[in-house]
Amino acid sequence: MANSTSGESVAERIVRVLETFDADRSAQTPSDIARRAGLPTSTAHRLVGELVATGLLDRDDSGRVLLGMHLWEVAQRGSRALRLRQAALPFMERVQTRVREHTQLAVLEQGEALFLERLSHPHAVSNITRIAGRLPLHASSSGLVLLAFADAGLRERVLASPLAAVTPDTVTDPRELEALLARIRREGLVVARGFVEPVSTGIAVPIRQRRDVIAALSVVLPREAPTAGAVDELRRAAAAVGRVLAGPED
Known part of the structure; x- marks a missing residue:
């Protein structure tokens, strides 16, 4: 043009x-x-x-x-995001019926976490996430998962950039963040207490299409709420979404 x-x-x-x-x-x-x-x-x-x-x-x-x-x-026509959302939504609904707070789906987009879907209970804890909204990779639980499994070049750029504190609990020290990302890759999840809002805890796990991490599935709970049940629900849901996206084995 x-x-x-x-x-x-x-x-x-x-x-x-x-x-x-x-x-x-x-x-x-x-x-x-x-x-x-x-x-x-x-x-x-x-x-x-x-x-x-x-x-x-x-x-x-x-x-x-x-x-x-x-x-x-x-x-909406042929959108990669639409197919992912359609695959994830039934399993997100299942998670949401159990946690009854917030359940979210995010992808990596231009160095930020872009949220494709969010299910929320009317009386759920505070949550600033919006559909089609973005959050910094180093602050949000979804962003941390996406960053942990992103290519090394992106991780290096984020670690070399100023890391803004969204709350006093946001990880802003590059060495601490690097260690956190390594732990996420080992454990396949993150529990981020107060990273985005002081009253909330974000928990996120990766969604894989075959071997590649293509999205993050997360819940947002009250800060002091137990996390074990939510972690189990997220892991089961993410695995199920991955199977749907992978399709039948060759």
């Missing part, structure tokens, strides 16, 4: 427009989008108009812009 005077392609600018939307900002004016995307107002208005015309964006009665249903429709 043609580049702008800044050297950006049209595709790159469209991505910047789409990335201005999130769960707390689901409707915006074109001027809001221009400011948040760092685009000239005229460029943002033109791109928004074209995206509305294709159905990737929509307008409400007040003229504000929203993500369009056609964007959701296109994203």
Whole structure:
């Protein structure tokens, strides 16, 4: 696609427009989008108009812009994430009926844990995770599992980067984090008390497709809750999801 005077392609600018939307900002004016995307107002208005015309964006009665249903429709077609979610959801529901707190599914995406699904009890402990939301790899239980089994290059980059403390219990020392990741690889799970929220404990295990770790399955419990039962449920569920994804043996 043609580049702008800044050297950006049209595709790159469209991505910047789409990335201005999130769960707390689901409707915006074109001027809001221009400011948040760092685009000239005229460029943002033109791109928004074209995206509305294709159905990737929509307008409400007040003229504000929203993500369009056609964007959701296109994203669902043949999506790797959709197949994983469909395979995992029945087993996540089984875990959730037993833990009655939060059960989550996450994948590694551009150096963060991206959450594809979350099941929650109405009276469950506090949990900041959202579907299609992201958390740092070094802080969340799902992220730690994904990082532990990621390629060595990504681990090295994370360990060499500043590790922000989400709470006082978040592991921010690179040597301590490296030791934690090694233990996760040995044991196949992590129990992270207070790493993301002081009142909560995250427990996560890897989901494997044959030998490759492709996702993390986790629960979030009250901080002082027993963990053994949840660990057993997660291990059984992750193994079952892996069998579904692997399909019949050759």
